[in-house]
Amino acid sequence: MAVPSAAVQPRPSILSRSLSSLAESRNALGFGFMLPAAALLLVFLTYPLGLGVWLGFTDARIGRPGIFIGLENYEYLWSDAVFWLSVFNTLLYTISASILKFALGLWLALILNQNLPFKSFFRAIVLLPWVVPTVLSAIAFWWIYDAQFSILSWALQQMGLIDHRINFLGDPTNARASVIAANVWRGIPFVAITLLAGLQTIPQSLYEAATLDGASRWQLFRYVTLPLLTPIIAITMTFSVLFTFTDFQLIYVLTRGGPVNATHLMATLSFQRGISGGQLGEGAAIAVAMIPFLLAAILFSYFGLQRRKWQQGGGD
Template sequence: MAGIEVTAPARATRPADLIGRILENRHALGVLMVTPALLILAIFLAYPFGLGVWLGFTNATIGQAGHFVGLGNFRYLLGDSVFRLVVLNTTLYAAAAVVCKLLLGLLLALLVNREFRGKRIVRAIMLLPWIVPTSLSALVFYWIYDPTFSVITWTLRRIGLAHGFINYLGDPNLARASLIAANIWRGIPFFAIGLLAGLQTVSTTLYEAAEIDGAGPWQKFWFVTWPLLLPLTVVVTVFSTIMTVGDFQLIWIITRGGPANATHLFGTLAYQRAIQGGFIGEGAAISAFVLPVLVAAVLVSFHYLRRE
């Protein structure tokens, strides 16, 4: 901007003219327009993010700023059996939930992409699990999985398929499966709606051409729909992975990471250690461990977004 002033003729020194010139300059105007957004990003995203990463390298506790400890927290965590369990839990949780959500979401999208009566209503209803506040649906699942009052157990007992109680949240593997199921229920609409939008952009002429060439339903899907849907699928999957890995509410309300840490994810363990236990440095380090995975996911999605 300094250059503008130097090259400006004498009459431009009048303030109104100067502002006019700046506004007419494409580069200056661009910077000016982007600045508020950049400031918001810097204050509300970059700063907390940077602070979070920095805290991971300190031994800060609640009440004490702490000092730099290098990779101490990370080294400690790698040797910590609970943290290693959490890595396993999160991987399993995200992988199982995302794959199921993708398959079921795709199926649902294909179904509601057909013409039928009440299509709009069905599409609206489909969104419900996504719209309901997570904490509310988590509470519902908390009741569904109640060892004593579970509606599933009650039904099974009524029709004679089960006799005792089912230990949904008491057995580690069953607890993991229960939470994954709850996450799938909540996440299907995200895939379904995203993929439905993609399906509607596929031109019908392509299907007609395929039919003329003698393609059956499966071939139409595999050779027409799927290749066109793939970039969007990748993006939706990446977004969902990020959200699933960072899940907190479902876990915190239904099990708080129990039984015996079998359902702790990065987010819940970080909260437990940083806020409840007071070891902010270690909690930040736990969160920072997810970073490389998420950055990789973001890069993948960028790649596909560009291609699109």
């Protein structure tokens, strides 16, 4: 690691020394290094966030800057049954998909944590649904859920479990279950692989000690695995909940909110009213209405993480 050329540098003059000390000063240099990222994020993330809140208070349409109308958009949404339906759908979608993703993902992680032949191979292929573009896998699900030629209906009919084709996306209840299933399919790998990473950090000796103390398999899971896995579960599920709550692509491909708005999420309703319908102000108001839910999820997880510091004996 020798840098011999540095040794023969001439003694710097006062001016160049003060210049270089400025360049070496942490704050000036830090500012310079942060500049590209900060500029891009301030212009294309922070500013639009503020603009979105502002648009929610205007009656802007596509091609016409709006004027301030106060809470009118929100008052309208408050009395709009479709909006409340979309809130209900979003909560239903998020909660049921997250629970399923967590349960199945944890199960898969526990399986992959066993000694398996071709372990890394399984780990690799299990991640595939997460790598492939959501829209493209959603199109595959669209075909799987086709009303006439659904392979699922056909297979179930061949097995004699059903006697007529299932209308996967045409019936409100079925459509909700179908989009949740597709979302779970895509979300399991992420949960499984991150939880697997958490599982691999748990020392085997803890299990051995617990087994010597006569712990059953359930007790091993309940009193060793679960407590040590809690922090990573908190992070993983926060991400999972946030991304599920703001999901747009899957619904847009599979149902576009139908049938009779039964699968409209807040994000798709915002797109439909704001972009397709041209009512930018109203669309922005729907998007802004998602923020309290997101903040609640983040705060919930933040306090979950606080507890973990305390659990590990760290300072408050």
